Amino acid sequence: MPAFPAYEGERWYAAYTCANHEKRVAAQLDGAAVEHFIPLYNSVRRWKDRRIHLALPLFPGYVFLRLALRDKLRVLQIPSLVHLVGFNGQPAALSDEEMEALRQGLTEQLNAQPHPYLKVGRRVRVVSGPLTGLEGIIVRRKNHLRFVISLNLIMRSVSVS
Numbered sequence: 001m002p003a004f005p006a007y008e009g010e011r012w013y014a015a016y017t018c019a020n021h022e023k024r025v026a027a028q029l030d031g032a033a034v035e036h037f038i039p040l041y042n043s044v045r046r047w048k049d050r051r052i053h054l055a056l057p058l059f060p061g062y063v064f065l066r067l068a069l070r071d072k073l074r075v076l077q078i079p080s081l082v083h084l085v086g087f088n089g090q091p092a093a094l095s096d097e098e099m100e101a102l103r104q105g106l107t108e109q110l111n112a113q114p115h116p117y118l119k120v121g122r123r124v125r126v127v128s129g130p131l132t133g134l135e136g137i138i139v140r141r142k143n144h145l146r147f148v149i150s151l152n153l154i155m156r157s158v159s160v161s
Contacts, residue, residue, distance in 0.1 A: 008068055010035075011093035014085040014154045015063045021080035022057045028078045035066040037099070039106045039158070041113050058106070058114055059156045064099065085154055092153055097133060102149070105131035105160075115139075115148050115159035131160070 017025045022038055029036040039058040044051050062085075067075060069091065075081065084091035106112055125135045126147070136149040139159065146159040 008070060010066050010068045012064055012066050012096060012099040013091050013093060014151070015065055015075070016082045016085055016154075017061055017063055018080045018082060019061065022061070022063050025063050025078060025081050028080075029063070029065060029075070032074060032078065034071070034075060037064040037066075037103055039102070039112070043113075058112060058158045059151070059154060060114070062154050062156065064094070094151070094153060098151075101131060101134045105129075105134065111161045112158050113160075115146070115157040117150055117155050117157045 015025070026036055026038045040055040041058050043054050043056050045054055063081075065075065072084065072091065076083070086092040123135055124138055124147075126132055131147070131149070134149055136147050139146050139148055141159070144161065146161060148157050148159045150157040
């Protein structure tokens with residue numbers, strides 16, 4: 001039986017996880033030798049007597065992973081990984097260019113933080129810098145301009161200075 005190219009080739013997918021289990025799923029993906037990406041941002045939480053610095057996921061509830069669909073079952077057996085995001089029961093692959101730009105841009109220590117998902121607004125494309133090639137929306141927040149990147153598949157957004 002001939003193999004289908006989409007079934008054999010590795011692509012990026014968004015995996016939905018149980019609440020607050022993104023890092024745990026990422027650790028288990030490490031153990032299974034599956035390439036993955038979990039973008040994090042630094043947050044300071046104040047308690048009565050101290051401040052604590054936390055690394056929280058930019059896209060709560062999601063981990064991005066790169067695999068061939070033939071390996072889907074191996075990944076779905078990971079506890080706390082609920083399913084691969086898709087349509088009509090089929091996982092939907094993310095754009096390789098978008099994922100590479102996101103991975104490279106977020107490693108440049110940008111001040112990224114979660115942002116509410118935006119559907120309307122003026123779309124722009126970055127032409128130079130660490131986020132080259134990404135499309136997003138410019139918004140003003142507290143007299144500062146921020147660039148909002150939206151991933152339509154998972155309906156989540158991130159803003160960077």
